[in-house]
Amino acid sequence: MPETKNSPAPVAPSKVPKTERGRRTLRALLNAAAEEFGEKGFHDAAISQITARAGVATGSFYVYFDSKEAIFQALVRDLSGQVKDFVAPRIAAAPDQLAAERAGQLAYLEFVRQHKEIYRIIDESEFVDPAAYREHYTQSATRIAARLQAAAERGEISDGNAEVRAWALMGMNVFLGLRFGVWGDEAPEDVVAEASRLLSEGLARRENEA
């Protein structure tokens, strides 16, 4: 996994590593945690296995995290940030908002294919750390609503309730990611062709469909 460059570090400010070596250790721990929690779930995951997967000493773990709960919470934030950092540039590069949402859907589906463990981890946070679960979705919806609102003001999409639209769009993408990213192996482009058409045009027949 690439190092997360844009999002803030998922640890408390006092624990943000100050050296390049520290940043590499923190990244190795978070990547190892994604593997460990993704394979075993929270309950069966072990700090000793996380440090073994990361190839770091146990003491290094406690420089950054107090507990298994603490690294799990940091991991949820880190995965949130990774999704955002992967998808946002693809959205930003699109010529208009409908193209941007299509690019975002495709990028998200590609991300999920490469990080199938993200569903198990985010979904388990509902039980392990409900605040982190809620924060993950609420922050994502807030970002989506802001870009839809701005696009409506620019006249690129119709006017509407941006918050309702954001939760609807996020739900679409999450479930398409589950079905076609985690469970299935259909070509992402075909899935996104249909999903983006639904998002831009809806189900109603066009007038030229006789």
Next chain:
Amino acid sequence: MPETKNSPAPVAPSKVPKTERGRRTLRALLNAAAEEFGEKGFHDAAISQITARAGVATGSFYVYFDSKEAIFQALVRDLSGQVKDFVAPRIAAAPDQLAAERAGQLAYLEFVRQHKEIYRIIDESEFVDPAAYREHYTQSATRIAARLQAAAERGEISDGNAEVRAWALMGMNVFLGLRFGVWGDEAPEDVVAEASRLLSEGLARRENEA
């Protein structure tokens, strides 16, 4: 909760109650299980608490279920069936498919408001009983895809990949239900007005929006 009338019983055929009294006991156990698992989660829930909430003897539990896992699995199927039985008549009563989807969105949101525990239970099934979790969503998507396909053939909606549309629509409704049914108390009609407009028309501007 009303007795589920249309969906098959969520227990094995050999355990389906043959008397009215048996049906009432099974219903009481499932309703009690929804409360117990919804409040405490699977790990902390106890069979003794389920039978106490249901007001039945422990022996009655074992007539229908072998274990806590067994009643949890039955509960996931029962909740799936309850959603379907609540929403389906509202969908069937609508004059066309776009009206039907709108009626279905509103009915689902109303159901969730009355049964907020359903999210915690279905979501936890991903960890307690992954097959039941997958069955719940796959069956729901299959039903949605079938009705969208039939509507496209009748010319009530545009043609398109019904499976992709079904997972997108289901995801929309699940996340709108989480945000506005479980977490929020906005008027369901306002949420559905926007969500159904998104589903029928999409985000694109109409030509008369100058």
